[in-house]
Amino acid sequence: MVTNRRIAVFGAGYVGLVSGACFAELGHHVVLRDVLPGRVEALRNGEIPIYEPGLEELVARNRDRLEFTTDVAVAVQGADVVYVAVGTPPTYSGDADLSAVWTVIDELPRLDHRIVLVMKSTVPVGTGAKVRAALDARGLTNVGYVANPEFLAEGTALRDFMHPDRIVVGAADAADTETVASLHSGLDAPVVRTDVNSAEMIKMASNAFLSTRISFINEIANVCELVGADVTAVAEGMGLDHRLGSHFLKAGIGYGGSCFPKDISALKQLAGNSGYHFQLLSSVIEVNELQKRRVIGKLQKHLGGLRGTEVALLGLSFKPGTDDMREAPSLVLASRLLAEGAGVRTWDPVADASELLPSARQFATVEEAVEGADAAVIVTEWPALADLARPEIRDLMGRPLIIDGRNLLDPDKARAGGFDYEGMGRPWTPPSPSPDRRNHPPPPGK
Numbered sequence: 001m002v003t004n005r006r007i008a009v010f011g012a013g014y015v016g017l018v019s020g021a022c023f024a025e026l027g028h029h030v031v032l033r034d035v036l037p038g039r040v041e042a043l044r045n046g047e048i049p050i051y052e053p054g055l056e057e058l059v060a061r062n063r064d065r066l067e068f069t070t071d072v073a074v075a076v077q078g079a080d081v082v083y084v085a086v087g088t089p090p091t092y093s094g095d096a097d098l099s100a101v102w103t104v105i106d107e108l109p110r111l112d113h114r115i116v117l118v119m120k121s122t123v124p125v126g127t128g129a130k131v132r133a134a135l136d137a138r139g140l141t142n143v144g145y146v147a148n149p150e151f152l153a154e155g156t157a158l159r160d161f162m163h164p165d166r167i168v169v170g171a172a173d174a175a176d177t178e179t180v181a182s183l184h185s186g187l188d189a190p191v192v193r194t195d196v197n198s199a200e201m202i203k204m205a206s207n208a209f210l211s212t213r214i215s216f217i218n219e220i221a222n223v224c225e226l227v228g229a230d231v232t233a234v235a236e237g238m239g240l241d242h243r244l245g246s247h248f249l250k251a252g253i254g255y256g257g258s259c260f261p262k263d264i265s266a267l268k269q270l271a272g273n274s275g276y277h278f279q280l281l282s283s284v285i286e287v288n289e290l291q292k293r294r295v296i297g298k299l300q301k302h303l304g305g306l307r308g309t310e311v312a313l314l315g316l317s318f319k320p321g322t323d324d325m326r327e328a329p330s331l332v333l334a335s336r337l338l339a340e341g342a343g344v345r346t347w348d349p350v351a352d353a354s355e356l357l358p359s360a361r362q363f364a365t366v367e368e369a370v371e372g373a374d375a376a377v378i379v380t381e382w383p384a385l386a387d388l389a390r391p392e393i394r395d396l397m398g399r400p401l402i403i404d405g406r407n408l409l410d411p412d413k414a415r416a417g418g419f420d421y422e423g424m425g426r427p428w429t430p431p432s433p434s435p436d437r438r439n440h441p442p443p444p445g446k
């Protein structure tokens, strides 16, 4: 039976807002506290500050059980459980920046009733012990501590929260474990009950392993290009092995986003700070960095020097289904292209890169973005790009060249449609000779 509780959530970002709305859907009363007054005001007006499919409807449906505030006292008033869902970005050293977490700990008022403080932010192993010590030093001994890492992925966040593979609860106190486990009553998922350190490590190790799979298949893709194999067929054949599974075996231009890069770096640094050189993770990171740049080499192969060329980057967010631009490969690609002297034209259905990429020109439609371009690069596999290789696009482009950074298109169809097509880890066949594959003469100076 579900015991409905009053939950305070600190941080109304991708994780806090989704978790808060989902807990409300499960019947709990949730107060979301954020430090950004504009964000809180927008939420009160029913405006959702991030793009996440289904979130707006979920928040609207649970309005009666959702409150938004900037006020700590209002948030924790009568709360049984206080969730921490603030950002933990990387520092210059690659460690996790826990300053927002410490602010929450410092802000916690003395309460006359027992609460459970739950860490949903991704934090390095050992953070729980430090938080426990800080709480005790402040005399907050009636505050329990639980690690309950979040595994949702942007773009599918609601489904991931409501249908998780597992719920991880790490605590020193069995009663606190059960309090947090019971919040999830109604969800059909195994609960992993463990200690705080192990719960923290489950999250870090999971992200590190997923990233390792991506870098692994990307290296296989790079070898496939040299030996004439197709990585999409290779990944399919590998993925059917039940010991391997098919997830995270899609070759492309590397991972990005707000989690993988920083979490892997944090684990590598954690190991280093603890006296262990995590060699495998160093390679995973390096492979990913190089992978983002492989598109530049492919463009140079087709276009020669890039100075004066126009390249359309299609998709900017780090993956489809989100407007999140944190560590998006598009940023690295655009910067490299601009440094090579190319003009960068961009399109994305939801992400706005005008501040991050002021020298690129962002267009509202794919058609406008590719008009006159020497190449179109699929950077993010938005569904709207699945029919990119159509005659209208070919005729609009200055040169009908598609570099498919996500292996979204069917190579044969793209080539049959008159495009010079190159994916990642797929055999490239030179287009049949024609006097000039440009639709238009080159502009002066090329």
Ligand SMILES: NC(=O)c1ccc[n+]([C@@H]2O[C@H](COP(=O)([O-])OP(=O)(O)OC[C@H]3O[C@@H](n4cnc5c(N)ncnc54)[C@H](O)[C@@H]3O)[C@@H](O)[C@H]2O)c1
Pocket: 010, 011, 012, 013, 014, 015, 016, 033, 034, 035, 036, 039, 085, 086, 087, 088, 100, 103, 104, 120, 121, 122, 123, 150, 151, 152, 153, 154, 258, 259
């Ligand atoms: N985004 C994801 O897909 C994802 C998935 C799993 C885990 N995580 C982890 O969850 C945590 C949050 O990530 P996010 O993507 O939601 O971050 P985010 O940047 O979208 O949101 C963080 C929010 O916390 C707010 N905040 C900062 N200090 C605060 C304070 N003292 N009190 C209340 N609010 C405060 C910020 O204003 C912001 O709105 C991170 O540790 C991240 O690694 C993220």
